[in-house]
Amino acid sequence: MKSESRKEEIIRAASILFKEKGYSAVTMRDLAKAMGIKAASLYNHIDSKQEILSTIIIELAEEFTTGMxxxxxxxxxxxxxxxxxIDLHIDVTLRNSDGLASLNNDWMHLEEKNLQYFEKMRQEYEENFRAIVKNGVDREEIKPFNIEIMVFSTLSTLRTLYLWYPKQKNIDAEILKHDMISVLLKGMV
Amino acid sequence: MKSESRKEEIIRAASILFKEKGYSAVTMRDLAKAMGIKAASLYNHIDSKQEILSTIIIELAEEFTTGMxxxxxxxxxxxxxxxxxIDLHIDVTLRNSDGLASLNNDWMHLEEKNLQYFEKMRQEYEENFRAIVKNGVDREEIKPFNIEIMVFSTLSTLRTLYLWYPKQKNIDAEILKHDMISVLLKGMV
Incomplete structure (x- = not known):
C-alpha cells in the first residue's frame, strides 16, 4: 500500500511536468529532481516514463469510457x-486537469498497444456521443441541425475545459455545471 | 511582383510543414526540399524562418483584429x-486553416516584438468579444449566464474549427455558417 501511494505521487508530479514541458522534453531525472528524490529510486515504483504516460492517459480514458x-x-x-x-467532463476536469493535458497533447506518444487501446476508446466515445445526438434528433428532442456540427461544437468546448477552468478564480463548480449545460444545450440567446 | 508571389508560395508551403511537424522541427532545408528548390534560393525571398512564422501569424491576427x-x-x-x-472565424478558417495551426500552436515562438504585438491583439480580441457578450446581457438580448463561461464556450469552438473542418467532407460552408450560428447562439435543444 505504501508503494502504491508513492506511485500515485510520482504520477501526479509527472502530470504537472508533462503539462508544462510536454512528454518528450521531460526526463526521469527531471521528475526525480522535481520530487526531491534520486532518479534510481523512481524505478522502485515505476518501470519507465512510458509506464507513467500510459497510466495517466489510460486511467482517464477508462474513466470517460465507464462514465459514457x-x-x-x-x-x-x-x-x-x-x-x-457535460457533468462527467467537468468532474474529471476538476479532479485531474493536469492529466487531461497529457491525454490531449501527448496521447500520440503512447506505445503501440496502449495507443491502439486509447484510440479505440476515443473513437467509441465519439460514436456514443454522436449516437445520443442523432437519437435525440430522431426523437425530436434535439433540433435537426447537422449532427457533426453539434458534436464538434460541444466536444471542442468540453475537451479544452482543462486549459481554461484552472485559470478561473471566481467560478464555482456548481455554477460551471449549471451555466455550461445551459449554454451548450439551450444557447445564450 | 514575381518575387511577391514566390514569397506567398513559400509561406503557403511553410504553413503546411509547420502544421504537420511544428515550427521548431522544420528547417529551411526541409522547406526548400518540400518546394523542390535549393535552400539558398529561399533567401532571395525571405530572411529567415522567423520571418515566415511572423508573416503567417501577424497577418492572420491583423485580419481578426480588423474584422472584430x-x-x-x-x-x-x-x-x-x-x-x-462566427462568420469571420469560419471565413478565415476556410481561407487559411494551415496558417491557423501556426497561430494556435506556434505563436509562442514569435520573437519579442511580434510576440508582444500578437499577445496585445489577442487580448484586445478577447476583451472586445467579452464586452459584446456583457453588453448583450445588460440589454437583455443575451441570457444572464456567467460571461466567462459564454465567452469560453463560443471561442473554444471557433478556435478549434481549423482542426475539425478540413476533415469534414460533406459540410457545405453555408450550412456550416448557418448551423454553427444556431448551435452556438440558440443551442441544440
Missing part, C-alpha cells in the same frame, strides 16, 4: 444524457 | 455581432 457507458445505458432522454456527459 | 473592429463599430445588436464574429 453508464450514460448510454441509462433510461433517460437524450437531453439528460448530454447533461450527464 | 468593424463588428464592434457596427450599429447592430449583440446577437448580430456574435453572428458576424
Amino acid at each position: 457507458n453508464q450514460i448510454v445505458n441509462s433510461k433517460v432522454d437524450a437531453i439528460k444524457k448530454l447533461e450527464n456527459i | 473592429n468593424q463588428i464592434v463599430n457596427s450599429k447592430v445588436d449583440a446577437i448580430k455581432k456574435l453572428e458576424n464574429i
Whole structure:
C-alpha cells in the first residue's frame, strides 16, 4: 500500500511536468529532481516514463469510457444524457486537469498497444456521443441541425475545459455545471 | 511582383510543414526540399524562418483584429455581432486553416516584438468579444449566464474549427455558417 501511494505521487508530479514541458522534453531525472528524490529510486515504483504516460492517459480514458457507458445505458432522454456527459467532463476536469493535458497533447506518444487501446476508446466515445445526438434528433428532442456540427461544437468546448477552468478564480463548480449545460444545450440567446 | 508571389508560395508551403511537424522541427532545408528548390534560393525571398512564422501569424491576427473592429463599430445588436464574429472565424478558417495551426500552436515562438504585438491583439480580441457578450446581457438580448463561461464556450469552438473542418467532407460552408450560428447562439435543444 505504501508503494502504491508513492506511485500515485510520482504520477501526479509527472502530470504537472508533462503539462508544462510536454512528454518528450521531460526526463526521469527531471521528475526525480522535481520530487526531491534520486532518479534510481523512481524505478522502485515505476518501470519507465512510458509506464507513467500510459497510466495517466489510460486511467482517464477508462474513466470517460465507464462514465459514457453508464450514460448510454441509462433510461433517460437524450437531453439528460448530454447533461450527464457535460457533468462527467467537468468532474474529471476538476479532479485531474493536469492529466487531461497529457491525454490531449501527448496521447500520440503512447506505445503501440496502449495507443491502439486509447484510440479505440476515443473513437467509441465519439460514436456514443454522436449516437445520443442523432437519437435525440430522431426523437425530436434535439433540433435537426447537422449532427457533426453539434458534436464538434460541444466536444471542442468540453475537451479544452482543462486549459481554461484552472485559470478561473471566481467560478464555482456548481455554477460551471449549471451555466455550461445551459449554454451548450439551450444557447445564450 | 514575381518575387511577391514566390514569397506567398513559400509561406503557403511553410504553413503546411509547420502544421504537420511544428515550427521548431522544420528547417529551411526541409522547406526548400518540400518546394523542390535549393535552400539558398529561399533567401532571395525571405530572411529567415522567423520571418515566415511572423508573416503567417501577424497577418492572420491583423485580419481578426480588423474584422472584430468593424463588428464592434457596427450599429447592430449583440446577437448580430456574435453572428458576424462566427462568420469571420469560419471565413478565415476556410481561407487559411494551415496558417491557423501556426497561430494556435506556434505563436509562442514569435520573437519579442511580434510576440508582444500578437499577445496585445489577442487580448484586445478577447476583451472586445467579452464586452459584446456583457453588453448583450445588460440589454437583455443575451441570457444572464456567467460571461466567462459564454465567452469560453463560443471561442473554444471557433478556435478549434481549423482542426475539425478540413476533415469534414460533406459540410457545405453555408450550412456550416448557418448551423454553427444556431448551435452556438440558440443551442441544440
